Amino acid sequence: MIITRQVVKVGIADMNVAKNPDTIRTSGLGSCVGVVLYDEFQKIAGLVHVMLPDSSLNRTESINLAKFADTGIPAMIEQLKLEGVQPFKLKAKIAGGAQMFQFASSRDTLRIGPRNVEAVKACLLQFKIPLIAEETGGSSGRTIEFDPSTGLLNIRTVNQGVIDI
């Protein structure tokens, strides 16, 4: 039997879920953080492409939950629950949070990458989801793809090759 694998794509400030044999990918993470929540036994994973640390920054009329660390992660947990996942089995891997440009400025937005990473970690801690691996910081963009069947997160960086964590 031929198994066709599909790649589920996640845009910026977006989230989605993939089940074995499919994989899930998000492209061009800079200061944004890609958060993978997965259950290695059910072989299912959710990916959130977080853009900002805290929903208190939100000034739009309707809120896009996936945009913020503190709303995106709970929303993903809820979505995985609907797929029959028990939250205590979830594990996390994260990547991104780079500092793309160095400026001599005190503007807080320029530290957005590290702030996103801190906010994601705080939120994972709050929901008691263990962080298994991370590839964060630096000053390069990343494209990440998670394979729920192996639990490996594949990370591609320009001019620095490919790694699995």
Add this chain to the structure above:
Amino acid sequence: MGIHQNITSIHLDVLKEIGNIGAAHAATALSSLLNKKIDMKVPKVEMVSFDDMMDLAGGPDNVVTAIYLRIEGDVSGSMFFILPIEQSNAFIRNLIQDPTFDFEKPPLSEIGISAMQELGNILSGSYLSALSDFTRLKIYPTVPALTVDMVGAIISFGLVELSQVSDYVIVIDTAIHEEDVPGSEDVRGHFFLLPDPESFDSIFKSLGVTLP
């Protein structure tokens, strides 16, 4: 922020004119710097989602040479000058007379990086001073930063400020390419000007158009 709903075709025309004047000056500067003919497309002004914004520059995965600067003053926002790798290689090889220079093969020579930074400086400087003269608004750019990376990683940085108030972005997009070179239509450079939402009011007011 209701500003996006109130923008009409007149406002879009005003923004197009800004793209036109800015990029025309920048293209002229580029042309005299390289001693080459540079062709410029009619500017596009679009209100797009963040994902579509990435696609305008070739998709989030696409690796490009980018010059980024923040602008402050009467108008604030982000400005990008994005070049496909092969086009920036061609420009810099021509400028520093070194045919081996390649942005995809680090470590990059100091002189090549410096030449690209200077190119970015001159182009963004001419774009913004033309814009400032036209609107009589004070515009203070930061020192341009150079990077070679994925479009998604670069552009999302310029969207941070904006993403707090909107899920859409108004982008003033002007494409340029070398004239008389076969295939050069496919290796376009782009100027993207992304004004912060609160800046549209000052831009329109300066040109005698008001928002309803």
